[in-house]
Amino acid sequence: MVGALCVGAGWSWGAILIAFFVASTLLSRAGAERKERRVGGIVAKGGERDATQVLANGGVYAAAALASMLAPGWPGWTAVGAAALAAATADTWATEVGTLVGGVPRAITSLRPVPPGTSGGVTVAGTLASLAGAGFVAALAWWAGWPGDAVRGAAIGGFAGATADSLLGATMQARRWCDRCAAATERAVHACGTPTRAAGGLVWLDNDRVNLAATVVGAGVGALLAVG
Numbered sequence: 001m002v003g004a005l006c007v008g009a010g011w012s013w014g015a016i017l018i019a020f021f022v023a024s025t026l027l028s029r030a031g032a033e034r035k036e037r038r039v040g041g042i043v044a045k046g047g048e049r050d051a052t053q054v055l056a057n058g059g060v061y062a063a064a065a066l067a068s069m070l071a072p073g074w075p076g077w078t079a080v081g082a083a084a085l086a087a088a089t090a091d092t093w094a095t096e097v098g099t100l101v102g103g104v105p106r107a108i109t110s111l112r113p114v115p116p117g118t119s120g121g122v123t124v125a126g127t128l129a130s131l132a133g134a135g136f137v138a139a140l141a142w143w144a145g146w147p148g149d150a151v152r153g154a155a156i157g158g159f160a161g162a163t164a165d166s167l168l169g170a171t172m173q174a175r176r177w178c179d180r181c182a183a184a185t186e187r188a189v190h191a192c193g194t195p196t197r198a199a200g201g202l203v204w205l206d207n208d209r210v211n212l213a214a215t216v217v218g219a220g221v222g223a224l225l226a227v228g
Contacts, residue, residue: 002054005062006061010068012146016137020085020088024093027096027097030096035099039099042117042184053211055212060085076223079150079226080153080223082141082153082222083153083218084215084222086136086153087157087160087218088161088214089133089134090162091133093136095126097125098123099117101123105122107121108163119169119170120171120173134155134162137154137158138155157221161217162214164217168210175199175200176197176198176199178192181194
């Protein structure tokens with residue numbers, strides 16, 4: 001559905017989406033075993049992308065593509081879409097590269113060390129990868145001949161959205177606890193097979209919803225640049 005909407009809006013919409021998913025998939029597969037060892041006990045989902053993750057990362061972009069067909073008179077839809085997808089890209093690259101390269105993550109709010117895989121944890125490598133991810137989509141928008149506000153929206157909105165993702169992850173995202181292992185996790189059932197209990201945050205705000213919120217923030221930045 002996401003792909004069909006984007007291809008329907010034009011070749012550039014479809015090409016940028018494909019480039020995002022190809023790059024993200026390759027990064028997810030790079031060092032997959034190492035990343036699983038580091039964060040497997042914490043993160044709720046692995047490298048396989050399910051429908052919810054696709055919608056969380058590409059849904060706002062697809063909505064912008066649909067809007068560009070239904071209301072073609074406003075040229076800002078490319079800025080909205082590019083910024084939304086750049087936010088998803090920046091967050092994905094930060095997670096994959098930060099986990100692979102290593103280093104001790106620190107909570108974005110307090111800079112205290114946190115276990116690898118903890119939502120809201122940031123590293124230098126991950127931050128640089130986040131900037132690179134936003135720049136990647138900005139470069140794609142430029143290559144596709146999209147307006148300058150779309151290029152700027154991707155660069156600025158992408159990083160802003162990824163930062164919002166980290167802030168939400170550190171402050172409001174649901175946190176769980178495994179009593180058997182005495183370990184924090186995002187899983188409803190821990191790697192040891194023990195059901196976990198809520199330990200903070202908003203119960204309904206899981207990682208997918210945080211990712212969706214990040215793309216909305218990115219899209220908002222793109223819209224502001226388009227009308228500014």
